[in-house]
Amino acid sequence: MSPLRVAIVGFGKIARDQHVPAIATTEGVELVAIASRNASLPGVPHAATLDELLHDGPEIDAVALCTPPQVRHAQAAMALAAGKHVMLEKPPGATVAEITPLVTAARAAQRTLFATWHSRFASAVDPARQLLAGRKVISVKITWKEDVRVWHPGQAWIFEAGGLGVFDPGINALSILTRILPQPLFVTSADLAFPANRDAPIAANLALSDAEGLKITAELDFLQTGPQSWDIDLDTNGGPVTLSMGGARLRAGGAQLVDAADAEYAGLYRRFRELTATGESDVDLAPMQLVADAFLLGRRRTVEPFEDVP
Template identity: 65%
Template sequence: MSDLLRIAIVGFGEIACRQHVPAIAKTSGAALVAVVDPVKTPPGLPYFRDLQELLRDGPEIDAIALCTPPQLRQALAAAALAAGKHVLLEKPPGSTLSELAPLIAAAHEANRTLFATWHSRYAPAIGPARKLLASRTIKKVTIIWKEDVRVWHPGQTWIFEAGGFGVFDPGINALSILTEILPQQVFVRSAVLDFPANREGPIAADIELSDEDGLPIRAEFDFRQTGPPSWDVVCETEAGPVTLSKGGRQLRDGNRLVVDATDDEYPALYRRFVALTSEGKSDVDLAPLRLVADSFMLGRRRLVEAFED
């Protein structure tokens, strides 16, 4: 392989255009060399209609970044690993938990990297929040993760289809932060999921969680918020609240602003991907996906009014 990690993006939707392309361009030791998408044709790059066409006729590549809807990722990741390529999985890593175990085994067998990414964990305030909370006694956690689906996911009809996660597509970002900053494993205790009468995925969810010591945790997810989004995690401690906001870009300790930084999540993801491939390691943490699966398993389904995009 080349010293440069040559990457092809598979699935050239909004997240690939807005985040992955500029992040790869900023990453030393990585280069975007091809794109696969059945519809979009990016300028200035070799373009292929499907993965098999890329593998057969495309330029030499070392890695695949899978940015398709989650329902498609398992088969594409399996094919890429079988072809000897490293694989980066956009979040969520798949539609089910069971489909990830064979991919982990295949990556190990092929001596290739499998990286299940949780981009919100790489937000600039997450590391400082974890360190701050390690010295505190946490008494309660409240997550408010609400946004306007029409603004943040325009035209993405797959998100409300079976396996598309609905409001858990952004909500899993909050759960990835939660499982990163708390010292103990977290469990879902109960959930109420709001399903529009004309959709297969939930538009809102209220979830009660706790750790092994009974720490009360509540998460509120909603796709129906208008105006600015709310991406907040508030940890009540014996010394006052520790608040993560703006999706993990801002941290306050009480009233004191500790971190207020710009978005560097995806460049950090790709720096991690380059490091993993050079070290011959994988990184597949499924804790956030388990919490989503448990929410669907335990959740009480509540029908709400039809939703039209």
């Protein structure tokens, strides 16, 4: 079988740190081009825009869209119209509704649309799902706190409308939660802290539930200095269960069950390769819907302005 020839569109920190090495170590996937106005990779053909790449670049089978979510819909539609498979970095777009026409376009073109949730591919997530399948979950506490200046330096788009703010990392926790729990979840309340000079929140506290009244709380913060916190603590009828380090570690019954190196993006590309072999799509919008509902229900508080350089 011929390798899947992939072009990365948007070449920022995540593309460099995660997508490039994942492609390099995934059998049957090959990086053949970069499209970016501001960055390139030595030895890899480069175009300034996706349009230029599609018209004048090397032959490709698929694009991985790593651009800000505000522009992803138009790029995905262009790539699908050109007969290319499309991988969407998370979140899949700036809104929930804009993804549905892309699903329709992918089906019509018999091409794959893959809305990725990389945290679901963390090493401990599926083991946690299997463990919880035999237990009753009593309550859940999410603590997802990181330093935006470390992980998104100079990326002003993340605090613009459609950029999600603290929900850019926070949606990772929600993607894990909607994977490991068996019933659909919904937001019951939200408190959102907006810097006075920004259009997206820098912190949030959420309450969620399911049809059986499960109590779920989430504390999200984009100003955490020192050790970073990416933890999901579950109280179950079989004792406490903890997913930590963004889903890389699983602890239950006083024992460390999983403690593995980061393999999330390699898992994404293996899945993308599987999907493109048949033209099947994989688009789960549950995490995005929870974020949208948090914005709908959220009580907005204005806090001090945020500057990228403290």
